[in-house]
Amino acid sequence: MQLDKLVNYYKALSDRNRIRILILLAKEEMNGLTLAEKLGVTPATITHHIAKLKAVGIVMERREKNASIYRVSQYLLEQNDGALVNLMKEQQNMSDNDNEQHRDKHEKMRESVLKSFFTPDQTLKQIPSQLKKKLIALEFMVQNLEIGKKYSEKEINEYIQTFHPDYATLRREFIMHQYMFRENEVYELNPREMWAKWQNL
Amino acid sequence: MQLDKLVNYYKALSDRNRIRILILLAKEEMNGLTLAEKLGVTPATITHHIAKLKAVGIVMERREKNASIYRVSQYLLEQNDGALVNLMKEQQNMSDNDNEQHRDKHEKMRESVLKSFFTPDQTLKQIPSQLKKKLIALEFMVQNLEIGKKYSEKEINEYIQTFHPDYATLRREFIMHQYMFRENEVYELNPREMWAKWQNL
DNA sequence: CATTTAATTTAACAATCATCTAATTAGATA
DNA sequence: TATCTAATTAGATGATTGTTAAATTAAATG
Numbered sequence A, B: 001m002q003l004d005k006l007v008n009y010y011k012a013l014s015d016r017n018r019i020r021i022l023i024l025l026a027k028e029e030m031n032g033l034t035l036a037e038k039l040g041v042t043p044a045t046i047t048h049h050i051a052k053l054k055a056v057g058i059v060m061e062r063r064e065k066n067a068s069i070y071r072v073s074q075y076l077l078e079q080n081d082g083a084l085v086n087l088m089k090e091q092q093n094m095s096d097n098d099n100e101q102h103r104d105k106h107e108k109m110r111e112s113v114l115k116s117f118f119t120p121d122q123t124l125k126q127i128p129s130q131l132k133k134k135l136i137a138l139e140f141m142v143q144n145l146e147i148g149k150k151y152s153e154k155e156i157n158e159y160i161q162t163f164h165p166d167y168a169t170l171r172r173e174f175i176m177h178q179y180m181f182r183e184n185e186v187y188e189l190n191p192r193e194m195w196a197k198w199q200n201l
Numbered sequence C: 001c002a003t004t005t006a007a008t009t010t011a012a013c014a015a016t017c018a019t020c021t022a023a024t025t026a027g028a029t030a
Numbered sequence D: 001t002a003t004c005t006a007a008t009t010a011g012a013t014g015a016t017t018g019t020t021a022a023a024t025t026a027a028a029t030g
Helices: A002-013 A016-027 A032-039 A043-055 A074-078 A082-093 A096-117 A131-142 A153-161 A167-176 A193-199 B002-013 B016-027 B032-039 B043-055 B074-078 B082-093 B096-117 B131-142 B153-161 B167-176 B193-199
Strands: A059-064 A067-072 A150-152 A180-183 A186-189 B059-064 B067-072 B150-152 B180-183 B186-189
Touching: A002 A016, A002 A043, A002 B002, A002 B016, A016 A032, A016 A043, A016 A059, A016 A067, A016 B002, A032 A043, A032 A067, A043 A059, A096 A131, A131 A167, A150 A153, A153 A167, A153 A186, A167 A180, B002 B016, B002 B043, B016 B032, B016 B043, B016 B059, B016 B067, B032 B043, B032 B067, B043 B059, B096 B131, B131 B167, B150 B153, B153 B167, B153 B186, B167 B180
Parallel strands: none
Antiparallel strands: A059 A067, A150 A186, A180 A186, B059 B067, B150 B186, B180 B186
């Protein structure tokens, strides 16, 4: 049955150390001992995890001397599972250094936007027109809403007005950029952290 | 940390009954008791699973009267995870009847191809030129290879020749259509059942 | 052949998890 | 208010799973 194959695939990926293995292997192929050392676990543990990853065909093995060298299967990298692949590609194309620089740059941008568009008492002086800056402002305002809580339109309007009088525009922006979703007149925070990062914002 | 979010996402999907819930909800939204009955489990079990699915934001809830009505989140359906979404869409767009008909049709096609292109002692009379028929023949020939076993080129050639003298062409076809992969002169069966189905062959 | 390096197996342990029963809460209805 | 329906909670149970230490296998090297 079809269904169980899919479940097994997810099972194979539903362990922290197995994902870490995939991320490491996406950067460069390596043998079991190296993996064990990088993850801080026993070789036996690596054997265990690799077996599961091989069983669903997302890791391949090649023998060299007396060692096994592991790598992620081409098919995974090429076709499947956006979330995982993008996470791996990130790690692959970006050196740690680049990664840090990128984070730094974004963080600086963020600070500067928050400083220039918000007053010290957190009211929004003006809605940024530049997309990236606008997103930073929206994200900032949304972050005090409760995850899973349902808000009436009235509550949302009131909340938004603590930042800016034009609640109608901002409410629309929240929906449009998927920071919130609406249904049956009820507004709710979108748990978008789930997929925000690997959508190449 | 980013990584754990992804792991949690996979954890949420790595249970048979949770996937079944998603498939059911993709067809139509429904309440907890109905789900319980359809899956043959206790309402308490449904509560348990729904909680996990909600925690990662792929199921949403709405209250109606004294019941909770669940549905899959739009974001999952729109953007994410090809494998799961395609499985759900299949179930969604196809009535059970259609599904059966489709399977029947394919099965008939398969029988006819095997009958007309292979002799009773399983030698291939001629390589089908029509893609669909060719794939059926390739799949048929490949199915006696062992999963995970490594074959030398010589072994593969010999194996293929039990079906057809033109091993060079067929070996190339196996690779091209990804029934096998080659690396360092070693051939191996591709565990492609993993993703074959949801690639819309 | 003895040694070293790498991987696997086995058995054990602790933690997590799916499921159930039974009790409880909450809303709707008569 | 009493009753019915739906969902949740709490606790218990059994199964699965991640991890390790220790023993073993296998290949390479001196």
